Amino acid sequence: MRYTVLGLLALLAPAAIAAQETVQNATLQQAIQAYEALDFPKVIVQGRAALRQRLTAAERARAEELLGFAFSATSQPDSAISAFREAILLDPDRQLDARRVSPRITGYFNAALGQVLVVRQLRVDTARFISGTPGSGVPIRFTVTSPARVRTRAINGNNALLIDSSIVAGTLNLRWNGTLANGDPVPAGKWTIVVEALGAGQNTFSVSQEVQVTAGAVDTVPHLTALPGYTELPETEIPPQSGRPLGIALLYSGFAGAGALALNNGDLGTSTGREIGVAAGAALITGFVMMLKKPAPRPALGNIQYNRLLKEQLARRNTDIAQQNAQRRRQVQLSVVPIARGTR
Amino acid sequence: MNRVMVLTSLLAATAVSARAQTVLLGMHGALGDYREVSPNLRFRGTGIGGSLALRVGRFSAEGAVTRMSYDPRDKTGGDSSFHSSQIDARLGIDVASGLTAEFGLLRRTIDPELSAQEMGAARIGVRYSKLIGPGATVGLRGNYLAGAKFTGAGSAGLAFELGLLVSVGPQNGRYRLTADYGFQRIDRKVKGAKVPIEQSLVRLGVAVGF
Numbered sequence: 069m070r071y072t073v074l075g076l077l078a079l080l081a082p083a084a085i086a087a088q089e090t091v092q093n094a095t096l097q098q099a100i101q102a103y104e105a106l107d108f109p110k111v112i113v114q115g116r117a118a119l120r121q122r123l124t125a126a127e128r129a130r131a132e133e134l135l136g137f138a139f140s141a142t143s144q145p146d147s148a149i150s151a152f153r154e155a156i157l158l159d160p161d162r163q164l165d166a167r168r169v170s171p172r173i174t175g176y177f178n179a180a181l182g183q184v185l186v187v188r189q190l191r192v193d194t195a196r197f198i199s200g201t202p203g204s205g206v207p208i209r210f211t212v213t214s215p216a217r218v219r220t221r222a223i224n225g226n227n228a229l230l231i232d233s234s235i236v237a238g239t240l241n242l243r244w245n246g247t248l249a250n251g252d253p254v255p256a257g258k259w260t261i262v263v264e265a266l267g268a269g270q271n272t273f274s275v276s277q278e279v280q281v282t283a284g285a286v287d288t289v290p291h292l293t294a295l296p297g298y299t300e301l302p303e304t305e306i307p308p309q310s311g312r313p314l315g316i317a318l319l320y321s322g323f324a325g326a327g328a329l330a331l332n333n334g335d336l337g338t339s340t341g342r343e344i345g346v347a348a349g350a351a352l353i354t355g356f357v358m359m360l361k362k363p364a365p366r367p368a369l370g371n372i373q374y375n376r377l378l379k380e381q382l383a384r385r386n387t388d389i390a391q392q393n394a395q396r397r398r399q400v401q402l403s404v405v406p407i408a409r410g411t412r
Numbered sequence: 413m414n415r416v417m418v419l420t421s422l423l424a425a426t427a428v429s430a431r432a433q434t435v436l437l438g439m440h441g442a443l444g445d446y447r448e449v450s451p452n453l454r455f456r457g458t459g460i461g462g463s464l465a466l467r468v469g470r471f472s473a474e475g476a477v478t479r480m481s482y483d484p485r486d487k488t489g490g491d492s493s494f495h496s497s498q499i500d501a502r503l504g505i506d507v508a509s510g511l512t513a514e515f516g517l518l519r520r521t522i523d524p525e526l527s528a529q530e531m532g533a534a535r536i537g538v539r540y541s542k543l544i545g546p547g548a549t550v551g552l553r554g555n556y557l558a559g560a561k562f563t564g565a566g567s568a569g570l571a572f573e574l575g576l577l578v579s580v581g582p583q584n585g586r587y588r589l590t591a592d593y594g595f596q597r598i599d600r601k602v603k604g605a606k607v608p609i610e611q612s613l614v615r616l617g618v619a620v621g622f
Contacts, residue, residue, distance in 0.1 A: 313544035317578075320542070320550045324576035327554075328595040331572055333608045337451030343443055343612035344576070347593030350616065351550050351578045358545025364583070 093118055093127050099134055111138040129158035136180075140173045148173075152180035156213075160186035160275065185214045185267040187275045192261050192406045197246070198286055199253035199400045205243035206404040208261060210275070212236055216267040224259040224281075231261075246281070246402045253400040256283040258407070278407040286396040291386045300375045304365035317355025321348035434585060436465040440592075440617025444480050446496070447610045448528055453491060455528075457482035461498075461615065472504040472512065476592075478615060482528070494527035496520055498613070500594075504539065510551075512539045518557060518573075526563070529600070529609060533560040533571060541577065547585075551577035557598065566602035568609075573597075585621040592617075 091097050099114035115135040123131065132155035139148035155162055164177050190210040197204035208231070212218055215237040222229045222244060231244050244261070246254050259281050264274040294300075325344050332339060439462045446455040461478030478498045484491035502516035515536045522528045537555030544550055553575030560568040574595045581588035591614065598609040 313548070316542055316544045317550050320552055320576060323552055324574065324593060324595075327574045328612070331574060331595065331597045333597055333599070333610055335450065335606060335608055336447040336610050337454065339445055339447075339610070339612055340456075342456075343445055343614040344593055344595070346443060346614045346616065347576045347578065347591050350591035351576060354548050354550065354578050354580045355544055357580075358548045361545055364543070364546035 091127055091130065093121060093123055095121060096123065096127055096131055096134075099131065103134055103138065108138040108141045111135070112142070125158055129155045129162060132158065133162070136176065137173060140170075140176050145176055148176045149180045149183065152177045153184050156180055156184050156186060160188045160273075163189075181213045183214075185212070185216055185265055185271045186273050187212055187218070187263045187265050190261070190263055190275050190277050192277045192279055192404070194403075194405050196401060196403045198396075199246045199283075199402050200251060201245075201399075205245040206279070208242040208244060209239060210263055211239045212265050214267050214271075216265040216271075216273075218263060218265045221262045221264075222254070222259050223262055224255070224257055227254070229254070244404075246404070253283060253402060254281060256281050280405045280407055282403045282405075284401045284403065286399045286401045288393040288396050289389050291389055292382055295378060295382055295385070298378055300378060301368070301371035303368055303372045303375060305368040305371075306365050307363045309359075309363055311359050313358035314352065314355035317351040317358075321351045324348065434465075434467040434621060436463075436585075436588065436619040436621050438463040438465070438588075438590060438617050438619030440476075440478070440590065440615040442478050442480060442613055442615045444482065444614075445610075445612040446480075446482050446528065449607050452486065454485040455482035455491075455494075456485050457496075459496075461617075463615075463617065463619065465619070470506040472502075472506075474500070474502045474504070474516075476500045476615070478613070480613075492524075492527060495523040496528065497523070502535070510541050510543075512541070513537075514539055514553070514555065522563075530563040531560055531598070531609070533557040533568075535573065537573070539575075539577070545580075547583040547588075548580040549577070551575075551579075553577060553594075557596070560598060560600070562600060564602065564607075566600045566607060568598045568600045570599040571597065581621075587621065588619045590617050590619055591615070 091100065095114055095118040099111050099118055102108075102110035102114055111134055115131050115138065118131045119128065119135075132151045136148045136151035136155060139145070139151055164174055166174055169177075188211045191208070193207045195206035197206070208220065215235065217233070218236050218240065219233045220231040220242055222231055227248070229248065232240075232242050234240070248254055257280075258278055260276050260278050262274060262276045264272065266272050325341075325348055328339070328341075328344050440460065442459040442461060444455075444457045444459065446457065447453060457480045459478055459480035461476060463474065463476040465474045466472065476499070478500075480496045480498065481493065482496060483493045497520070499519040500516070501518075502514045504512040504514045507513050515534070517532070518535055519532045520530060522530045535555040535557050537553065539551055539553045541549045541551035553573070555573040555575070557568070557571035557573055560571050562568075576591075576593040578591040579588050593614045594612070596609070596611045596613075600607045600609055
């Protein structure tokens with residue numbers, strides 16, 4: 069009964085995997101059928117028998133995994149861990165679905181992971197970036213199962229660039245900025261990202277991923293003709309029609325008339341006032357006509373100041389853009405695309 | 413008269429040589445009132461004249477020549493008519509919006525000689541102009557007439573000129589109608605005796621800009 073329960077829990081994951089992997093070996097197929105029938109002793113017998121035959125690496129890893137599940141179901145933890153360890157060494161990226169596999173089996177699998185040194189889940193993202201720009205680069209991540217000195221390199225023919233070298237256990241996130249040692253962009257072509265792990269006791273493991281690097285010009289930024297969200301304001305405004313022109317003419321005429329009267333020399337008698345009358349009349353007629361006329365546009369000082377600041381800001385922005393473009397014309401944009409393993 | 417020609421030539425030469433500025437060439441009719449010595453010596457006249465004005469940035473120059481014919485107001489007093497030629501020259505510099513500092517010369521000649529006082533003086537003062545509408549300005553002028561000289565000798569410690577200016581025309585400045593009023597009070601003294609002079613002159617004219 070206990071075997072049945074554990075077997076049912078363990079059965080869910082390999083059933084899903086089995087659907088994806090093609091098994092040609094007849095003995096291994098029998099082992100799988102026995103596992104589906106929850107006949108774990110037979111799984112162990114058939115699995116071991118299959119391992120003694122010529123199998124592909126995937127079939128061998130599958131056989132070891134079946135044995136791991138069967139040993140787990142029959143409460144043989146050491147054997148289960150050993151079988152899982154072999155499966156991991158054969159297929160380092162092998163992963164159990166924690167939602168389908170019992171915690172006990174997952175625990176055995178994780179224990180096996182801790183006993184081997186492998187680099188798992190090496191992923192190189194697709195990226196486009198400007199070579200040499202701080203913070204830019206293509207993201208690289210992988211997981212090292214045991215503490216090890218891990219060296220990550222990019223290799224292309226005679227070029228071997230060290231991306232990172234560190235002692236690490238667990239997941240490591242790196243970024244390759246695509247520059248040579250002298251700071252120049254890497255030449256375009258196929259590059260191989262190689263991760264080598266050197267553990268205790270000269271235990272080593274390496275994994276690689278090919279990427280295609282292409283180089284191109286960096287896009288320049290067009291100059292601005294206007295600041296987004298800001299528009300220039302009219303620099304003149306037409307004041308409302310009023311009696312102000314006539315008022316000013318009256319005021320000035322009054323000043324002139326009063327001044328002439330005040331400055332008049334009494335020893336010479338009084339002036340007839342004909343001349344000031346003519347001039348004042350001309351001023352008042354002019355003021356009256358201007359009062360009826362549409363006022364002249366006058367400078368809108370606030371708007372002029374606003375527009376001046378806007379133009380200064382625009383000029384500053386365009387100066388910055390020009391400097392950026394001058395720099396961009398000297399830069400190279402790299403595109404890095406990982407090559408699928410099947411397309412090597 | 414030679415001075416008139418020299419001044420006019422100088423202004424004209426400046427106007428021709430200076431480009432991209434405002435030049436106004438005008439002619440005007442004038443009405444005048446001239447009084448001298450006592451209330452009995454009063455003249456009224458009319459005349460014509462021409463003017464030239466130039467503006468370059470903050471700087472301006474004006475010159476006007478006015479020929480007046482004065483007749484005595486009291487024809488029974490035995491006073492005779494005379495002609496006067498008045499030259500007004502001013503250089504200005506804008507010191508603030510609408511405010512212009514001015515300095516220049518005044519020269520008035522009389523024909524026949526000794527019918528009235530010929531005089532000359534330097535002038536210094538300010539002009540304030542205000543735009544009251546599209547192409548229309550009114551302004552006030554106050555000048556002190558310094559160092560006045562007269563054919564009949566004497567001096568004037570106190571000599572003022574007060575003015576009212578009107579100018580209107582299209583905003584493109586192609587032509588302008590002008591009115592220029594000037595009131596002069598000259599407290600002339602000869603050996604301590606008061607022999608004052610006053611003149612009111614209004615010039616109505618038209619000027620063409622180019």
